């Protein structure tokens with residue numbers, strides 16, 4: 001058992017294959033960095049597109065979500081100046097329009113000396129991106145804690161930015177629930193995929209965002225107490241608490257909870273209604289869930305809406321729920337068990353699949369608007385994104401650090417799974433020019449419309465390498481609740 005749990009941790013002989021891949025990734029990564037006002041600010045989304053020049057899409061812009069792994073990597077490397085500049089430019093672009101006040105842009109770029117920001121409306125399909133805004137306080141807090149730049153954290157502009165963002169989130173709504181309602185396409189999945197309402201990734205990010213805002217406000221409180229800030233803190237903490245309770249109650253499923261769900265009464269109202277708050281009919285529970293959950297697996301479902309829960313598994317939302325400690329330690333282990341059990345689907349030839357299962361047939365036609373890019377097993381619709389694996393690696397390593405000596409066998413298997421994923425990426429990504437995503441049920445084919453030299457593929461691999469080979473202890477950087 002001990003041998004198993006140590007797999008992948010011991011010292012290794014230097015391998016030129018590894019060194020070559022890491023060196024190549026480092027070089028490509030430097031090429032993705034661009035400047036704003038003469039100072040490096042972050043990375044463009046991708047360096048190239050096989051379709052050739054004149055590629056009209058906006059991959060030459062600095063996307064906030066694509067820069068999450070970039071900023072974390074830069075923090076690990078001690079390149080704090082770039083991260084601070086990035087945070088400052090984002091703050092400068094925080095919307096002041098009266099209908100979107102407080103929102104951060106999806107992406108930005110400098111053109112002829114002018115900063116040009118996109119809040120989603122300039123993107124394909126004129127979408128509303130929400131995740132960028134929720135990521136900003138998380139990155140800001142992780143920067144302040146790692147760099148110890150408390151002056152920045154307590155500065156008026158940061159504290160003002162936090163309050164503007166909180167105004168956008170913490171307000172009464174018709175539903176009276178702690179979740180944030182969003183339209184389709186509000187996060188990494190930014191094409192129609194029936195992920196409107198309260199999709200997991202947004203709600204988990206909201207939890208991370210509110211927790212980070214609290215940490216930043218606590219910092220300001222330490223310097224100078226204010227009754228008003230105290231009230232904001234109380235409200236934020238209460239909201240965070242209610243949100244977590246809501247998600248654990250309505251999104252967490254295991255084999256046991258599904259069996260309870262199947263036998264619940266329907267058409268309940270008033271006091272009785274608590275047993276089936278969303279009036280979900282048992283027929284809605286998909287049969288594939290039986291094998292997917294097996295005996296002791298568990299995960300957060302993709303969405304909860306009246307009568308229509310979304311049982312799809314979303315890798316990023318679940319990994320973030322571990323990292324942000326939204327789910328408890330035993331739930332985290334149930335999630336690792338589930339990933340191990342379904343490795344053929346989730347990892348396959350290129351870890352990891354973005355969501356499972358894909359929408360097919362009429363459902364695909366209806367829900368995606370016949371989107372050819374999101375054909376079943378492609379792109380967002382069950383495609384494989386190498387940039388997602390490091391999040392899971394961070395979750396596993398952080399779990400090991402927080403709860404050492406718990407279920408050594410399981411954690412050893414989880415480590416071995418990451419090792420395998422690492423080798424799969426190492427062997428394929430340099431050859432496949434760090435493609436954006438991979439298609440097909442086994443994730444073997446390079447995405448039909450994938451960009452190459454995609455930044456978060458490159459930097460995701462570098463983070464994975466750092467966490468598995470260089471400094472596993474650095475997983476603590478990702479812990480928003482840590483000291």
Ligand code: GLC
Pocket residue numbers: 045046059063065066187188189190191
């Ligand atoms: C695509 C992806 C989105 C990403 C962007 C830039 O639009 O769907 O998640 O941020 O490309 O890489």
